[in-house]
Amino acid sequence: MSEETKVVKPYGLQWWLCGAIMLIVIAAAATGALSTDLAGSFALMLSIGILCNEIGERIPFWNSYVGGGLVLAFLVSAFLFTYNIIPQKYADAMVMVMDEADFLSFFIIFLITGSILALDRKLLIRSFAGYIPAIFGGLLGAGVLGILAGLIFGVSPTNVMLKYVLPVMGGGNGAGAVPLSQIYETVTGDAAANYYSFAITILTIANIFAILTAAILRKVGEMKPSWTGNGTNLIRKGGDFATEDKKVKVSMKDLGGAFFLAVGFYALGRLFAKALLPTIGGVAIHQFAYMIIFVAIVAAAGIVPDNIRAAAKKLQSFFTANLILIIMVGVGVDTNIIELAKAITPGNVVIALAIVIGAIIGSAIVGYLVGFFPIDSAITAGLCMANRGGSGDLAVLGAAKRMGLIAYAQLSSRLGGGIVLIIGSILFGAFLK
Known part of the structure; x- marks a missing residue:
């Protein structure tokens, strides 16, 4: 060095x-x-x-496994x-x-727009044929095992899904727990910190298990070579499509355009959530859920030029790398540390572990059925959903020695996390309104 x-x-x-x-x-x-x-x-x-x-x-173990x-x-x-x-x-x-300035929503707007537009268009389109079902397999497995573990400790299936499965499988902290807490506050009127303080505890526990099980899956792959693409390939037949976007030079005007595009998407989400189609089947749909849908459609259609897509990614990177600290401190201000400590119980630890194992099993099975290697599918579509997002992806792939699959991991954190936000918007509206 x-x-x-x-x-x-x-x-x-x-x-x-x-x-x-x-x-x-x-x-x-x-x-x-x-x-x-x-x-x-x-x-x-x-x-x-x-x-x-x-x-x-710089604290050993804490920096790698706790967040x-x-x-x-x-x-x-x-x-x-x-x-x-x-x-x-x-x-x-x-x-x-x-609260009043709502910096949290401002932060999330750029995270959603940049993270989805940053995905390679071909990867975004082809992923729906196989990878999205694998993500749903992981979500289903996490829900089933999480609920079973919850029943052992007297936690209702509804609470397991809303307070355990959603934050764990939500794509990390900034993309999952934070916006979920905002949706929770919007639907219930209760403070976002009340949901977040518990969600971050469960997510932190699950993140540790995700990294440890990734190392275990690496060992399983060494014993069963036919179950893995050795970290370079996810699809058993037909090649791979995890490629990175080509480098694009971004100007100050491009950043301005990306900024305006992001707030425009937010306005579109608000238009549908508050005026045009506030409910579907009697369930209120959050503006972020609508926003995710519209950004994904535009990204898949290739409407946004490469320079603006790159600029949106740069804005998102700036917010997540720097301004996330404002979010963390701000949420901490409204959190009672005594109540947070009470959340770390044997029951919560077992339920978090069950959710991680369920994500592994579900994504491996569905991944295999759609033509993926089961171990690589479990690591990317399962564990990279059940960790702390971007930093968790790197930790999981590092432990599994599969950094070549980073594009799939990012797909889990971005689109997978977006799917969970949509599900969360529906479930909160259905059970907590």
């Missing part, structure tokens, strides 16, 4: 410069001088988030505000950012 790669640069800044900024912000908050508007709130939320992220990404800096930022924020260590006016300001 070169000396340059060893240098710590939080957010691209020299460590001393970033540290100086954080000290200034904390001093301003401690004296009450920091404003409670968007600028002041963002400054304090990022200061807390960056510090926790840098520490969390690293993002989860630490959430937990530390919940601790700070549960015990009133930070002045209440700043807690209120952060709640304003998350």
Whole structure:
């Protein structure tokens, strides 16, 4: 490793410069001088988030199996505000950012648009012939085994599906647990943090099991070579189609176009959810669910030019790489750490494990039936649905030594997570309204 790669640069800044900024912000908050508007709130939320992220990404085991800096930022924020260590006016300001300004929805808009448009068009179209059924197989297996485990511990099938299966199989944290909590709040009127605090606990437990079982499946593949494509191929016959988009140069105008496109898709989702078709069969459909459907249709049709697709992906990458810390701190502010600790019980651990095993079995069986190698299908369509999204995909594929299948893993996190949001929108409306 070169000396340059060893240098710590939080957010691209020299460590001393970033540290100086954080000290200034904390001093301003401690004296009450920091404003409670968007600028002041963002400054304090990022200061807390960056510090926790840098520490969390360097803690052994935690950084690989628990979720690293993002989860630490959430937990530390919940601790700070549960015990009133930070002045209440700043807690209120952060709640304003998350609720009144609705930064959460703003964040999700760009995540949905960029993640779906980033998929190769041919991969998006051909995936529906085989890979999407494999994802549904994983969802079905996760639901069945999760419900069976839930019955053992006295958890109703409805609660298992809504509070366990959906967040675990939702495509990770930013693409799954966060928007699911927003849909939950919209449907029930209860705070999103009340759903998220439990969802992130179950998701974190499941993420550990997903990584560990990926390593086990790698060993199974070594013993049964006919069950795997050795990490380079998913389809048993007929070749592969997991290719990356060609490199496209993105201008500042392209970023502006992608920005406008994303908020336009959101407006379209709102138009259908609030005016044109708010319910289907009596079930309310969330604007994000509509948005996912329309973005997927446009992406498959090839309407959006490559430069705008690339720009949308770049915007999405910026939000998920940097502004996710604001989300984690903001959700932590409205979370009671004492209630969170109560969620880690033997029953929850067993149910999370059952969901992961169900995802493996279901995606392997359906994957085999549609012409995939069962082990590779289980890893990509199963475990890459039951982990923490992008970072979880890398951890799972790394443990399975199948990084060549990253396009399929991303398909699970993006479209698979979108499918879960649609299902969640329907189930929340049907059972919790």
